[in-house]
Amino acid sequence: MESSISINKLGKKYGKTTVLHEVDLQIAGGEIFGLIGPSGSGKTTLVKMIVGIDSPSGGTVEVLGKRVPNLSLLQEIGYMAQSDALYPELTGRENLRFFASLYKMKRSVLKERVAYAADLVQLTDELGKKVSAYSGGMKRRLSLAIALVHDPKILILDEPTVGIDPELRLSIWSELMLLKMEQGKTIIVTTHVMDEAEKCDRIAMVREGGILAAGTPDELKAAYGAADLEGVFLQAGRDAR
């Protein structure tokens, strides 16, 4: 399949500390790609550089054949940050509409998309409430709705299910599957939960700023002779030393 995102020798240093060293990664169009690793491993830095809101110290990122950063590319990317970036004084609808109106979209389409995105994350009935009155899970869902409100080809979701109850987590994952199957979206998800990694088409295991292993969950399990991904992670970590 054609490569949707191509990362070459991407590195990032903050002062003297290296957060990411020479990462190479290819992500195909229409797949759910998981970046798995503990917190502090460099997942967030990596996805921020894919979006273009953090600049690499070395190497390149290409998304849909264009070099990042690129303003027109941002029209095609939906980003959900690790912390909910919402305006608490505004209602859910106002937040959603505000972010939607930063993209090129016709007014009629905008209205439709806002309704669609809110419905997808089951927030339609809560849209009139101020975000300051939202629960943590509702904020997470609103963030997700904002990420996909402009119908981007690529969704980049940084820990979308953290702090969300299992029921809701399940429903978010089934929504992601649906977006992939029905609309052919490319979805990059970071997580530190191994059972979520199982649901991805392909995964990359990130640790200490490097990629330990990448492939489909089954490939990795076979390659490392492990029963589950947790085992793969431990084995790959030991091999790397």
Add this chain to the structure above:
Amino acid sequence: MRILALIQRIMLQLLRDKRTMALLFFAPLIVLTLMYFFFNGDNENPQLGVIGGNDPLIAALENASIDVVSYNDADQQTIITDELDGLLEINEGGFRVTLENNDPSTSRALLMQVTQAAAMQAGGEAPASIDTEYIYGDAETEFFDVLGPILVGFFVFFFVFLISGIGLLKERVSGTLERLLATPIRRWEIVLAYLTGFGIFAIIQTIIVVFYSIQVLDMIMVGQVWHVIIVNLLLALVALSLGILLSTFASSEFQMVQFIPIVVIPQIFFAGIIPLEGMADWLQNISRIMPLYYAADALKAIMYRGEGLVDVYSNLLALAAFAAVFIFLNIIALKRYRKL
């Protein structure tokens, strides 16, 4: 349009924050009112003795809240024994005003009103000459009169600086600024939207403060009101862009407040409340980098000396230059998040 969406959101957010709105619009009025009472403890109408005045002139004076006492003959001793604030003598040569000048601000206001009344008499033209004599002090004792215009400028600067700085800081800390930059919005669009969004509130605040000062507090106002508003708007633009810029160097609201003693307070001292002429050269030079120095100079010229915008154009240019530099630096500072 993206900018419009951003402006609308900024304004909506601010409108929902009732306390900040109150701070922006009413706090300057409360402090100005307090200052007014502190510096104008004596609120009685000034007593003016008049020799040789005609009826229209006396009516004009009384209209200006002056208690007029007519005399056939009086001298400085009369002023003191009759506890007058001043004595106006009118003869062929022109006007001659003797001021008790116990309270310089009363004297100044009285002289101003007499001048205005006399000017009205002369059909709008200023009378050829008003001889002024002071029993105590002299014309230089005008300390508190000068304070008014400076205070108006200062409060506009202070509150706009604080609220715009914290506005963008909140956006930075909550991560929404980064989220904003993950959309196709351009950096200058963000800066421009912030300037416009907060600028609209700054305009309202400026107008309220200026009108309150002049109408309610009776601040000396010889020049044109709209000139005062223009100067204050330029100053607000400087405060706005500086507040947003400095918020880059703060990581919390508390750190933003810490800029007040460093950035805001020194400006008061350099704005002319304390006469700069007597200061060391290097101190005088520092005043040249203080936006409030230029604004206060312009406001004093307009409100106190009755000059126009043309006369203070160099101050206006300096303010515009400050704003331009700060706005440019703001656009650069956002590069930290996204290169484009």
